[in-house]
Amino acid sequence: MFEAVRKLLADLTEDGKHPSRFEENDYRVAAAALLVHTAAIDGSISEPERTRLHEVIKQRFELDDEATDELVAEAIEADEQAIDLYHFTARLNRSLDEKGRARVVEMMWQIVFADGAATEFEDNLIWRAADLLHVPGEERIALRERVSGLKTQEEENN
Template sequence: MFDRLISFLQQLPGDTADKAEAEADRDDPRIAAAALLIHLMDADGVRLDTERAKLSEALNRAYGLAGRDRDAFIARAEKVERESVDLYAFTSVLKRNLDEQARIEFIGIMWEMVFADGELSELEDNIVWRVAELIGVERRDRIAMRQRVDPQKTMGDADDE
C-alpha cells in the first residue's frame, strides 16, 4: 500500500524537473536578490506600478533582463519567495556569492525599492535592516545607502536601532 502511494506521488506531473529547477533557483543569487526585492515590495500590502517599474529597472540594470525574459524571471522569483519561510534562505545565498561591496550595493537597491512609492513604512525599514544584518552589511553602510537614496535622512535621525 505504501509503495503504491510513493509510486503515485512520484508520477505526479512536475515532480523531477520542477524540483531541479526549484533547487537551482534557491541557490541562484539573482533569484535570491529578486525574491528579497519582491518581499520588500509586498511588505506594506500594496504592490504599486512604481515599485514594479523599479524592480524591472533594477533587473534590467543588474542582469540585462527585459521583456519576456524579465517577466519569466520575476515569475520564478515570486514563486520562490512565496514558498520561502524566512529571509535566511535568500540572504545566505547572497552572503555566499557576493563580495562586501556588492552586498552594500544591494542594500542601496533595496532602499531604492523602499522609496519608489515615496513612502517609508516601518515594516520596510525593518526588512532592510534585517537583510543588511544577515548579509553582513554594517550599520554605517546601510545608513549611507539610505542617505544616497533619501538625502533628507541624517545620521542623527532614529534609524531602527
Template sequence: MFDTLKTFLNSLTGDDEQHYSQTDPRLAAAALLVHTISIDGVIAEEEKTVLRTVLQSKYALSAEETDELIEEAGAADKEAVDLYGFTSVLKRSLDEEERLDILAMIWDLVYADGVVHEFEDNLVWRIAELMGISSRDRMILKKRAGKLAE
C-alpha cells in the same frame, strides 16, 4: 527526490521549468526585491517599475528575461519560510561591494512609492544583518536613496 517528482509533474502539466537555480544570486536578489515591494501590503505601480528597471540594469536582462526572473522570484518568495535562504546565497556568492549594491537596490524600492513603511524599514535592517552589512553602511545607503527619491 522531491525535485525529480516536481520536474516530472511539471512536464506532464506543461509548466515551464525554472530557468534560475535556487543558488543563483540573481534569483535570491530578485526574491528579496519582490518581498520588499509586497511587505507593506500594497504593490504600487512605481514599485513595479523600479523593480523592473533595477533588475534589467543590474543584470543586463531583456524585457522577457526580466519578466521571467520576476515571476520565478515571486514564486520563490511565496515558498520561502524566511529570508535566510536568499541572504545566505548572496553572502556566499557576492563580495561586500556587490552585497551593498543589492541593499541599495532594496532601498530604491522602499522609496519608490514615496513612503517608507515601518515594515519596509525593518525588513531592510534584517536583510542587511543577514548579509553582513553594517548599520553604518545601511544608513548611508538609506540616506542616499532618500535623496535620490526627492
C-alpha cells in the same frame, strides 16, 4: 521518431512550463526575491514599486524584458515559498562579495523609495536583511540617504 521528439518537448516544457534560464541556486533569484519581498512588505505592491522592481532587476542584472519578467516570476514564487529571509541571504553571502551584498541593500532601498517614502515595515525588513548580509549599519543608513536623496552632493563628495 515522432515519439522521441514528443518526449523531448515534454521533458523541456515540464507539463507546459518552459524551462527556466535561472538555476535554483542562482543568486539573482535570491536577490530578486528580496526585492519582491521588499515591495510587498507593506501589504501590496504599488504600481510605482512594480515598475521600479522591473527597472532595477533589468538594469542591475543586464537582462532583456523577457528574462526580467521570468526572473520576477521566479522571485515571486520563491518569496511565496520562503519562511524567512535567511534562505535568500545565505545564498547571497555565498555568492557575492561585500560590495555586491551592499548593492542588494541599495536595490532594496530603491524599491522602498519608488513610492516616495519608507514605512516602518520596510525599514525593519532592510535592517534585518542588511544585518544578515553583513552590511554594517552605517553603510545601510548611507545607502538609504543616497537613494532617498537626503544626502546633498557636497556630503557625497566628502
